[in-house]
Amino acid sequence: MLPAALRRWLHRPKRSDPRLLSQFFFADERVTRVVAEINGLDAELDPQQYLVLLNQLHVSQAQLLAVIEHIMEECIPTQRHSRDYLVKFPEELLVDNLGNHMLFAAECLLAGTFLEVEEADGAQLRPRARNLLCSLELVRALLREQSLSHPSTYPEPVRAALIQFDRLFAEFELSYVSSLVAVKSPDEIYRQQEIIVLFCETVERALRLGYLTQEMIDGYEPLLMFTIPRLAIISGLLIYPEGPLSLERSPEQMSRVFSPFYNLLMKISPQHPPGPRLEATLGSRRSELRSHYSSTKDMLHTLFVCISGVADQLQTNFASDLRSILKTVFKIVASPAETSEETGGSKDEDGELCAGDVPHVDDCPLCPSPRDATGLQRAAGAHRRPEWVPDSSSSHCSACRAPFTLLRRRHHCRSCGKIFCARCSPNTAALPHYGQPRPVRVCTHCHATHLPSWRSRTR
Known part of the structure; x- marks a missing residue:
């Protein structure tokens, strides 16, 4: 059998080879080269070069993870570990380089240099970090071997290693992020889904009444970011009082998006005016409500200020949640893309479709x-x-x-x-x-x- 170095030289893929395993070979080679340079450098003597190499390592690892991601999509597309937990994360964390940050965090945890998490959380995360990095090394070794022998196939050991790495990566990602930020509970996710339904029903009703136009929705009119929450607050209190803004619930039973404004919503709601008598008729409730204001104009102005205050604080204190809600609403209520269903079948002289x-x-x-x-x-x-x-x-x-x-x-x-x-x-x-x-x-x-x-x- 040929020595590993000679076999590596003889079967080295070409850089122009578009196959994923060939792309992996060169991405893996870049990471290995940068790591070797870092290990051979005295950071105290040349701190500037050390920072340069550290940045190169960050970039090369991101490229390596991207290639492995493509390989998993090609090799195990139906066996990927569920990423449904991502809906629990704050939207600002959902960035393209989150995966690379996970890998860097795992390396820092094992080295004992990670400062972002509490010591108790770090102790629980280190075994997961160790398993993840060991799994990554196994995947790299198997893919390197495969890229030098049969770069077009994925044998069962490669598939099994990829499945395990994908699972360990997802488990570490959820545990690590949960130790840094408060992730949404299943109950909170369900409550925010109720709010999405309320917003969608509000928009559809506003479209029917002519308050909004479909062109505004399809054009993602910026003013809708302010208009829709205000209309939804009114709808949630008046039109759909049994929905997510139901004041029959306690603040703890409401979504965290609206629970801080429970008392203010109580004052806005005509069903719960300040100090109402339980036995009062609807007419007396209206009279009692109006008695708190000097005129109808004053009452409307006060209600508008209160409603706007709640909506504005939503955009300030719960910007990430509100963006996520509105993004889903736009996706649901926007006009579907029009497609043409015309088909044909005649061929030219070469037998190709005309x-x-x-x-x-x-x-x-x-x-x-x-x-x-x-x-x-x-x-x-x-x-x-x-x-x-x-x-x-x-x-x-x-x-x-x-x-x-x-x-x-x-x-x-x-x-x-x-x-x-x-x-x-x-x-x-x-x-x-x-x-x-x-x-x-x-x-x-x-x-x-x-x-x-x-x-x-x-x-």
Whole structure:
């Protein structure tokens, strides 16, 4: 058997090789080289160079984790550990480099240099950090070996190691973040979902009454960030009094978003005016309520100030929660994207689909014109893998244009190479013309528009 160094030199992949295992080989090599330079440097003699190398290590580790993430999406797409816990995290933590921060935190915990967590929390986190880093080293070793032997396949030991690493990473991520910030409880998540329903019903009612227009919603009018919470407070007290703003609940039973304003909501609500008699009729309640103000104008002004005060404090004290709620509301009430269902089937003299007959979806980033669709068909016929769009050049989903966060992750379509969110790439399909005999992730457009004709050609 050849020595490891000689075999590594003989079977070293080319930098132009687009396969993920080849990309991993060079990403892993960069991390190893930077670590070796750091270990050979005296930080006290050259602190500036040490900081430079530390930054290089941070960047190279982020690139390595990104490649491993793509490999897991390709190798174990249906066996990934659930990330549903991410909805518990504050939105400001859901950034693209959170994974790299997790790895750095695990290394610091094992080295005993981590200052962000309490000692008791650190003692509980260190075993998880140790297991995570050991699992990562095993994954790196197996992927290095595979990249030098068969860079197109993932044997069972590689798959098992990836599944274990994905699970350990998720468990450490949840434990670490929970030790730093207060994460939402299941009850709080449910209560905020009730608020989302209230906001959606409020918007739909405002649309019916003409207070808002669909164009404002679809255009994400900035003023709606102020208008919708104010309307929702009124709706929650008057139209849907049994909902999440029900004052029959105690403050502890309300969402943390509204519970601090319980007393103020009691004063605003006409069902609970200051000092009402339980036996009073509706007419006497109204009279009693009005008696606290010098005029109707004064009463309306006071109510507007109170309602605006609650809404403004929501945006100040619960900005992250309110952004998350409004983002979901806009996603629900916005107009669906219009698509064209025209299809065709005639072929030119070479047997390829004609440009005018290629299935085409309006406003599709893949097929802005039928001719571009034909180009995609011909590329498939030529058995050339699509060039992947780099992660760094795509901040929004290619289909729905939703911005990427850690919760809304990037996913490459193996058919066209573009980047989509999970909602716009939920399908899998075998792509034998690209050397992918097993089902892999594809976007909705390719699955519905291009792949049917490709599959018919391979039969």
